[in-house]
Amino acid sequence: MAQRDISRSNTRGTPLTEINDTDALLQRLPVSYEEFRQAMRRFAANVSVITCADGEYLNGMTATAVSGVTADPPSVLIIVNHSARSRAIIKSTGAFTINVLAAHQQAVAIHFASKPVDPFGSIAHTIGSNRCPIIDGIVAHLECAVAEHFEFGTHSIFIGKIVGTNVSRFVPLLFHDGSYQRLGGAADAR
Numbered sequence: 001m002a003q004r005d006i007s008r009s010n011t012r013g014t015p016l017t018e019i020n021d022t023d024a025l026l027q028r029l030p031v032s033y034e035e036f037r038q039a040m041r042r043f044a045a046n047v048s049v050i051t052c053a054d055g056e057y058l059n060g061m062t063a064t065a066v067s068g069v070t071a072d073p074p075s076v077l078i079i080v081n082h083s084a085r086s087r088a089i090i091k092s093t094g095a096f097t098i099n100v101l102a103a104h105q106q107a108v109a110i111h112f113a114s115k116p117v118d119p120f121g122s123i124a125h126t127i128g129s130n131r132c133p134i135i136d137g138i139v140a141h142l143e144c145a146v147a148e149h150f151e152f153g154t155h156s157i158f159i160g161k162i163v164g165t166n167v168s169r170f171v172p173l174l175f176h177d178g179s180y181q182r183l184g185g186a187a188d189a190r
């Protein structure tokens, strides 16, 4: 079957060259949930655990919506669903840590996606400068202080200034097309 060239048209077939007015574009019907889901499944993402602390209570949530923002000041962003317990803690304390998981830590990703009653009861960790947990055996961690916070739809976007970091030589855990993966080697040079 011939592959449809979608590089110059949207999913409804309208040539993108006909859409040159942002306001008009925003008035259009959005793509469906299924179209959104299918497109997002094509992303390959690092898997991280965002940790936070409410006094003695330590929490963590598995996340792929994590990105570097700028090197000056060193900053990152995370996107947190309103349904996540972590959201209220990060909002009130202004602190979180990104724990980038290693390929051998799929069980840790599953654990922190399940709202465990005792999140850190069985997870080896230390406490960082911002009081948030740092999980043992990870690829890298970024300790953050919240600099900005926005709401958009069902999610909160937190921009954090990085106040501490460390890296290891472990290879990262990835999430692609709905399942956990690991790196497969360098891309073809052609």
Ligand SMILES: Cc1cc2nc3c(=O)[nH]c(=O)nc-3n(C[C@H](O)[C@H](O)[C@H](O)COP(=O)(O)O)c2cc1C
Pocket (backbone or CB within 6 Å): 047, 059, 060, 061, 062, 063, 064, 065, 066, 079, 080, 081, 082, 083, 084, 085, 086, 087, 112, 113, 114, 115, 116, 175
């Ligand atoms: C691979 C994967 C990636 C996820 N990424 C995010 C994310 O970026 N943001 C988010 O709010 N939830 C994300 N989730 C869902 C949260 O991990 C899940 O809702 C978790 O239970 C929230 O924990 P909490 O309620 O203890 O904060 C992801 C789940 C999985 C399995």
